Amino acid sequence: ACPSGDKEMAPMLLQLLSQxxxxxxxxxxxxxxxxxxxxxxxxxxxxADTAKVQEFMSPFSQMGSVDIEPANRCETxxxxxxx
Numbered sequence: 187a188c189p190s191g192d193k194e195m196a197p198m199l200l201q202l203l204s205q206x207x208x209x210x211x212x213x214x215x216x217x218x219x220x221x222x223x224x225x226x227x228x229x230x231x232x233x234a235d236t237a238k239v240q241e242f243m244s245p246f247s248q249m250g251s252v253d254i255e256p257a258n259r260c261e262t263x264x265x266x267x268x269x
Contacts (some may be wrong), residue, residue: 188225202245209243
């Protein structure tokens, strides 16, 4: 069941995904979206290192799989000349 429809889980989900909570881990939320009908959350996060992102995302592993992939802005990729 999707936690967004649960009256107890939904507010907790929003709190976990809030910028004030992310800031406690040194994470800045750039963007987030849920794929309609897929029970999949996509996020673009910025942090000094991947360990901070993993720590911030750890509660979500209780609800399903969590995949963390390093990424860069297109400008950064062009500047360095490779993906």
